Amino acid sequence: MAIDLVTGKAGSAHIDGADWGALNAGILGTNDYVLQVWNQFNANLQDNNHIVIDTGCAVMNGRQAVVTSAETVTIESGTQGQKRNDLICLRYSRDSNGIETAKLVCVKGTPTSGTASDPKLNTGSILLGSTTTHDMALYRVSLNGITAAAPVRLFSTLNPMQSVWDSLTQTVTWSKLADGADTVNVTGTVVNNTALLRVYWMNNGGFNSPSWKRVSLARMLNFKTNGEGYDFICAENTGSDTAGSGIIGVQNQEIYWQHTGGAYDIPQQQWHQAALVFPVVRV
Template sequence: MAIELVTGHSGAAHVSGADAGAMHAGICGSDSYVLGAVPSVTMSDANTLTIQPCDLMVEGRHVRLSGTNTLSIRSGAQTGKRNDLIYVRYTYDSSTGVESAKLGVKEGTTATTATDPALDNPSSVLDGATIADVAIARVSLDALTPTATWLLPQLPTLAALGDSVSQSIKFTVEVGKNGEGDTVNIRGYVIGPDGAEPLAVVSIRWVNPKAFNSTAWGTGIKVATMQGWSCPIDADMLASSSSTSEYYQVINDGIFFRTSTTHSVGAATWHYGAMVFPVQRA
């Protein structure tokens, strides 16, 4: 049995890349990611791929691409398609203990349908591999025309996760603004990180103080407005009330009360609904 205080002074050099890598993988995940903004990857000409500066987390190892990095891509065939993979190669020299990283190109095979080539060293650094290749971009060649695509997912920051994983939605109540006596209890939360189709979960209970007539499939009554969020689709939810024709609808940032039939809504009628719908930042 052995125990070691890694982040502590021991009087001798003892912290290794494997120590830092294990900690990073435990926090960030064991796969590979881009930290911060996704870099631009472009073909500056038919045979030159350009990757702009970025920071990567490659199976627990922090790899930085400084300046503008260029790699040579062999021309495609007049007919047929081909995929080339751009990879980061991690290398550990067991004789010196030196670790390093470099970029490389794994060329695919020209065919009617392009497929990604198998990397030469697919084993993981976290499993003790002394050489490990991780694909970060793809160059797809359709005959002589190359197109570059970034592959690694973006790792969200803790600040972004804390702001968007579960947060309350602020609403502006639109009914009863002039003292009509409407009662609106509305509460909503956004679940899921930005960029991963977050969902809004909203419950609403509106009590109208006075009777009114509602027109079938009319524009309805705007009950509340979401602040900072909007719905990319028109989402409907049946409202629990004395009439089964009543429902709430989300259009952009507004929540509307509508009916599918023309009828009179009595005074002091309550309309309750619970909705789940996709949202995006407004």
């Protein structure tokens, strides 16, 4: 039938590798990737004719293939006076009965007295069903005569979603600059290079605030403002005649409080807080 509810009960077997492959490709991408689990196919060249590929998990055009224990791949001996590039690949195959398999292979290059080039691989799309063989290159092994060089990694590693989220949403770290007895708290995150912070300050002791004099509260350690400084209206309990004349601002890495009116006395244990939204760059 033309429509299949893949994640639904059908009364008979109706889910195959193509269904899961399409889902994986839609979420992870349609190319070939190594996932960050196990030993990510670490390679160890044992001698000129053998390379050991460690455990790993790959997704090829949406098809998942795993190596659950180290596998040894044989490299055909080189030729004296000739150079050759071989590619160690994870190969997907589908036979005439639709049976799908994966294995590690060494695709032999063409010997030459000049500059060696990589052999051509089968790179048709599994997802589109246009191929019965698909090679995912893991390593290049270059041979000069009979001597094999250290393997060169060729595959892309796909970061887990957690690391992608962490790169988009990041916590601002900070250190206190205000008087040691004062209470300062800075909370919030950075999303798409925009900081969203809540700043709270309670002055432990009373003081006289000259007009426009700053009080340094905290220093951002991992971000700074992108360009000019930014000021935000501050909610305070300093008294009806002065409430609303204070601001909490940020410039470069410094977060500060500043009074915008004339000089006045601020009693002890008064709170000041504001919500800040401003562009940032990493330090």
